[in-house]
Amino acid sequence: MEKVSVWSSNRFWRRSATWVTGVSAVLLILLTFDSMAQMKMGTAADLKNKVDKRIPSPTVINYKIDYQLSRARGHEVPIIGGMDANGKSKYEVKEKFFGRDNYSEEEARTLIHKGKLTIQAKNCMDCHTFLGNGAYYAPDLTKAWLDPTWETLAPAYGGKEYAIAAFLQNPPAMAMHERKMPNLGITKDEAKAVVAYLKFMSAIDTNGFPRNFGKIKGAVNAWK
Numbered sequence: 280m281e282k283v284s285v286w287s288s289n290r291f292w293r294r295s296a297t298w299v300t301g302v303s304a305v306l307l308i309l310l311t312f313d314s315m316a317q318m319k320m321g322t323a324a325d326l327k328n329k330v331d332k333r334i335p336s337p338t339v340i341n342y343k344i345d346y347q348l349s350r351a352r353g354h355e356v357p358i359i360g361g362m363d364a365n366g367k368s369k370y371e372v373k374e375k376f377f378g379r380d381n382y383s384e385e386e387a388r389t390l391i392h393k394g395k396l397t398i399q400a401k402n403c404m405d406c407h408t409f410l411g412n413g414a415y416y417a418p419d420l421t422k423a424w425l426d427p428t429w430e431t432l433a434p435a436y437g438g439k440e441y442a443i444a445a446f447l448q449n450p451p452a453m454a455m456h457e458r459k460m461p462n463l464g465i466t467k468d469e470a471k472a473v474v475a476y477l478k479f480m481s482a483i484d485t486n487g488f489p490r491n492f493g494k495i496k497g498a499v500n501a502w503k
């Protein structure tokens with residue numbers, strides 16, 4: 280019988296194709312489950328029990344949120360409720376949001392949902408980007424809650440959240456750049472809900488996206 284090289288054997292290629300397809304399919308299924316687990320929103324109990332979730336419970340609005348450089352990961356990560364000695368969230372330090380730091384899961388969820396509907400109804404994405412979606416005419420809003428500008432304005436408005444809400448209700452009056460945001464007729468209640476959404480969004484671990492959010496005070500050289 281003539282000796283056929285393995286490289287020109289049909290059987291070899293057919294088997295290889297079957298194996299590669301089979302292994303890839305299994306891998307994709309496993310990765311899909313892994314992604315779904317990573318994207319699953321945490322609960323109020325997770326925050327209480329200090330369980331790290333990429334997408335924290337809506338009750339994260341009851342906590343102080345910082346953004347610190349993680350040496351291990353090579354980018355900034357959200358720090359919720361204070362930072363421990365290892366650069367991890369402590370989930371302890373609360374922060375009043377419109378006068379309260381005890382929003383229930385239901386209340387916080389309702390507020391953030393209203394914020395999301397307002398953002399959709401007013402088409403903020405025409406100009407801004409949220410979590411990678413939208414336009415770049417105006418600043419990326421994924422981490423807008425952490426913009427140090429609001430920290431600076433907080434004392435005059437009685438808190439960061441009040442300053443952002445005031446801006447949203449009449450942006451031209453508080454213009455900070457040459458390119459101005461128009462007045463979109465946002466009501467007081469809508470502004471509060473939008474700010475809740477912005478605060479919640481800033482606590483989502485986005486693997487350091489958007490890159491070079493250099494405006495955040497103390498983000499670089501935060502811990503050696």
Ligand code: HEC
Pocket residue numbers: 397398401402403404405406407416417418419420423426428443447453454455456457458459460461463465473
């Ligand atoms: C027509 C374009 C446009 C639309 C639509 C728009 N914005 Fe803006 N927005 C801007 C511009 C331009 C700025 C920068 C203005 C400034 O700093 O004075 C801005 C600034 C902001 C800031 C401050 C950003 C920061 O980094 O601190 C926030 C928050 C904001 N917008 C939220 C919203 C929300 C929420 C909506 C939808 C309800 C919205 N914007 C719709 C153009 C727009």
